[in-house]
Amino acid sequence: MHDTKVKADNEVERHTLTVLVDNEAGVLARVVGLFSGRGYNIESLTVAEVDPMARTSRITIVTSGTMHVIEQIEAQLKRLVPTHKVTNWTDTRDGAKAGIEREMALVKVAGTGEKRVEALRMADAFRARPVDTTQSSFVFEITGSPAKIDSFVDLMRPLGLVDVSRTGVAAISRGPEAM
Amino acid sequence: MDKDDTLTRGEAKSAAETMTGAQMVIRALRDQGVTHIFGYPGGAVLPIYDALFKVEGITHVLVRHEQGAVHAAEGYARSTGKPGVVLVTSGPGATNAVTGLTDALMDSIPLVVLTGQVPTHLIGTDAFQECDTVGITRPCTKNNWLVKDVNELARVLHEAFEIATTGRPGPVVVDIPKDVQFQSGAYHGPHAIHHRTWRPKTDPDRELVAKAVEMMAAAKRPLIYSGGGIINAGPEASRLLRELVDLTGFPITSTLMGLGAFPASRPEWMGLVGMHGTWESNHAMHDCDLMINLGARFDDRVTGKVSAFSPGSKKIHLDIDPSQINKIVRVDLGIVGDAAKALREMIRVWKAGRYQVQAESLKAWWKQIDTWRAKKSLSYRNSETIIKPQYAIDRLYELTKHRDDVFVTTEVGQHQMWAAQRFHFQQPNHWMTSGGLGTMGYGLPAAVGVQMAHPKALVIDIAGEASVQMTMQEMSTAMQYDLPIKIFILNNEYMGMVRQWQEILHGKRYSHSYSEALPDFVKMADAFGCVGLRADKPAELDDKIKEMISVNRPVLFDVRVDPAENCYPMIPSGGAHNEMLLSPDDGGAISDAGKMLV
Numbered sequence: 001m002h003d004t005k006v007k008a009d010n011e012v013e014r015h016t017l018t019v020l021v022d023n024e025a026g027v028l029a030r031v032v033g034l035f036s037g038r039g040y041n042i043e044s045l046t047v048a049e050v051d052p053m054a055r056t057s058r059i060t061i062v063t064s065g066t067m068h069v070i071e072q073i074e075a076q077l078k079r080l081v082p083t084h085k086v087t088n089w090t091d092t093r094d095g096a097k098a099g100i101e102r103e104m105a106l107v108k109v110a111g112t113g114e115k116r117v118e119a120l121r122m123a124d125a126f127r128a129r130p131v132d133t134t135q136s137s138f139v140f141e142i143t144g145s146p147a148k149i150d151s152f153v154d155l156m157r158p159l160g161l162v163d164v165s166r167t168g169v170a171a172i173s174r175g176p177e178a179m
Numbered sequence: 180m181d182k183d184d185t186l187t188r189g190e191a192k193s194a195a196e197t198m199t200g201a202q203m204v205i206r207a208l209r210d211q212g213v214t215h216i217f218g219y220p221g222g223a224v225l226p227i228y229d230a231l232f233k234v235e236g237i238t239h240v241l242v243r244h245e246q247g248a249v250h251a252a253e254g255y256a257r258s259t260g261k262p263g264v265v266l267v268t269s270g271p272g273a274t275n276a277v278t279g280l281t282d283a284l285m286d287s288i289p290l291v292v293l294t295g296q297v298p299t300h301l302i303g304t305d306a307f308q309e310c311d312t313v314g315i316t317r318p319c320t321k322n323n324w325l326v327k328d329v330n331e332l333a334r335v336l337h338e339a340f341e342i343a344t345t346g347r348p349g350p351v352v353v354d355i356p357k358d359v360q361f362q363s364g365a366y367h368g369p370h371a372i373h374h375r376t377w378r379p380k381t382d383p384d385r386e387l388v389a390k391a392v393e394m395m396a397a398a399k400r401p402l403i404y405s406g407g408g409i410i411n412a413g414p415e416a417s418r419l420l421r422e423l424v425d426l427t428g429f430p431i432t433s434t435l436m437g438l439g440a441f442p443a444s445r446p447e448w449m450g451l452v453g454m455h456g457t458w459e460s461n462h463a464m465h466d467c468d469l470m471i472n473l474g475a476r477f478d479d480r481v482t483g484k485v486s487a488f489s490p491g492s493k494k495i496h497l498d499i500d501p502s503q504i505n506k507i508v509r510v511d512l513g514i515v516g517d518a519a520k521a522l523r524e525m526i527r528v529w530k531a532g533r534y535q536v537q538a539e540s541l542k543a544w545w546k547q548i549d550t551w552r553a554k555k556s557l558s559y560r561n562s563e564t565i566i567k568p569q570y571a572i573d574r575l576y577e578l579t580k581h582r583d584d585v586f587v588t589t590e591v592g593q594h595q596m597w598a599a600q601r602f603h604f605q606q607p608n609h610w611m612t613s614g615g616l617g618t619m620g621y622g623l624p625a626a627v628g629v630q631m632a633h634p635k636a637l638v639i640d641i642a643g644e645a646s647v648q649m650t651m652q653e654m655s656t657a658m659q660y661d662l663p664i665k666i667f668i669l670n671n672e673y674m675g676m677v678r679q680w681q682e683i684l685h686g687k688r689y690s691h692s693y694s695e696a697l698p699d700f701v702k703m704a705d706a707f708g709c710v711g712l713r714a715d716k717p718a719e720l721d722d723k724i725k726e727m728i729s730v731n732r733p734v735l736f737d738v739r740v741d742p743a744e745n746c747y748p749m750i751p752s753g754g755a756h757n758e759m760l761l762s763p764d765d766g767g768a769i770s771d772a773g774k775m776l777v
Binding site: 022025026029030033037068071072075076078079080081082083084 | 313314317318321322323325342374375376377500501502504505506
């Protein structure tokens with residue numbers, strides 16, 4: 001017998017979605033309001049105008065939910081009047097190519113002596129570059145996958161981590177095509 | 180992006196005329212073919228009201244509360260197929276409209292609501308009658324706009340109509356600051372305007388429709404479950420639905436919002452489905468092997484317990500809104516498109532392919548449905564001493580069914596369900612009710628809107644005494660515009676549905692559901708200047724109903740009904756379709772004695 005019920009699959013997955021929208025007043029509030037109003041999660045959110053001529057903005061959202069919830073999020077985002085396109089970079093079921101996901105972070109570490117030397121050595125290994133240096137602190141700029149930034153931040157913690165600022169994920173497709 | 184049909188900036192400019200923002204509003208409404216506005220003036224819309232002064236061709240209906248304006252516009256829209264237009268002021272004008280906006284969003288009613296706003300330089304200063312209208316109405320509109328530049332106003336107004344009426348219809352808000360109403364700018368007409376992103380898909384995929392037809396031809400126990408989408412797709416969709424049933428002979432049921440799309444007088448009609456649906460509709464839905472959902476959304480009032488919902492069926496779902504497909508119930512075939520277009524294609528494929536139904540199986544299925552019908556689930560024990568609410572609606576129906584110009588609106592509660600069960604509709608757009616939001620107070624102002632659109636028709640609000648008090652002030656509007664609406668109040672002194680749930684689910688603890696001080700509705704009618712009627716006994720009902728119909732003035736009819744009557748059948752919340760209650764002493768079939776059968 002065919003299973004008519006909404007999939008009982010309760011496994012929560014993390015997905016990265018990109019929404020291309022008209023850059024107009026209130027559009028971000030509309031997208032964010034959809035998430036809060038329908039009880040969806042936002043783990044990170046990145047937004048900026050990407051085409052001033054076409055007046056479009058690109059919103060990249062990392063969210064989590066069961067596959068049914070993720071499908072609903074995509075459908076509800078597509079339904080918004082100012083939405084041009086929605087792409088899911090995590091869902092490759094229909095043969096879609098996974099996207100490239102990158103995040104940038106500024107990581108401040110304070111300390112002296114051995115810990116300071118170790119922090120610099122670690123940063124070098126992660127290709128993080130110091131963008132501000134004092135005798136007792138560094139600010140590192142690091143770019144990479146969210147997982148890479150997680151590990152770097154974890155490694156900095158015992159070495160005098162003071163502050164972290166992360167941009168959230170930006171995503172784009174591989175190959176010659178647009179989103 | 181498709182921009183072919185949009186004028187270039189240069190072309191648009193050359194076609195433009197200069198006028199003030201307020202004049203643009205009136206001009207845009209005219210250009211959109213608007214003939215009626217429901218509104219209430221205030222400080223932030225005075226320039227628009229000034230432009231409206233003595234304008235010909237547009238009738239402004241002055242309501243008594245902004246909620247009434249929105250419900251009236253909903254009634255107007257639902258009964259005509261045209262968008263309803265509302266004009267209200269800033270602050271409280273806008274916040275009072277919120278209930279109506281949410282109602283229209285839930286029930287997919289096209290509305291264009293214009294709100295005044297404080298002048299742009301005062302926005303954000305907590306100015307008098309300022310509120311964040313676009314912020315407040317964002318989740319209860321399909322789209323909304325704050326227009327800060329008068330040269331953008333014409334574009335936004337025309338886009339507002341386009342968005343409200345295309346794809347899945349819904350309400351939109353255009354918030355216009357007072358200084359923008361005074362400023363002069365370039366106006367251009369609707370032909371030059373096309374939203375740059377909004378392109379709803381209305382043409383169904385033909386191969387999906389073909390697949391649906393194959394599934395229908397193979398079905399042994401099919402069922403058509405139609406919804407408000409058929410009504411919204413226009414009268415042609417209703418006509419095509421009838422043709423589809425002519426071709427297939429499939430049994431059909433409908434949601435609350437879809438009543439009238441298929442004539443209740445035809446043998447294929449099984450009555451309402453869902454929580455207060457008929458025994459046959461719900462059992463057929465539970466046991467069918469193919470469910471053909473045409474423009475409905477698997478609402479929780481219909482599905483009951485989702486995990487037990489129609490467990491053995493394959494499901495086809497046609498909807499114009501892609502987000503509805505697989506939202507609640509996972510379906511086997513989802514078709515996105517306009518209902519009329521999809522039905523036309525379905526019929527074409529069925530005829531071209533010379534498809535046949537599974538005649539033997541269908542016959543057996545009908546036999547099964549007839550045994551469910553024999554249960555006569557809408558029957559009730561009538562009384563000679565006290566008016567049963569079911570009896571009141573039956574008499575109202577019997578005494579009006581010879582007319583084809585009867586429009587019924589309702590409030591929300593028991594009376595609404597009884598009306599849906601027992602007032603049999605033959606045509607679309609003649610039934611106006613608050614389905615999704617369940618807004619008490621909807622029916623009276625909705626009747627005002629319907630009567631405005633159909634001045635000669637018989638417009639009846641089947642009401643409860645609790646609901647009707649929420650927007651009672653609109654009787655004054657009906658008086659002002661000579662709208663002979665009939666407010667048929669089933670007065671049981673309780674919030675009846677609340678009382679029913681308290682009886683069944685809360686140990687008969689009737690916590691605050693009894694109105695100990697009710698107004699005298701006949702005296703109230705007198706105060707409004709309309710006609711007041713009262714009936715206490717079943718024997719006097721017919722004459723009073725006839726009087727209500729014959730008097731060409733607004734009527735408040737206080738029908739004193741049995742305060743203890745409950746609405747059956749009922750699927751208790753969380754129940755499945757085959758777990759219905761038929762009566763308070765539910766123990767199987769109701770005996771024939773002392774009952775009146777429908």
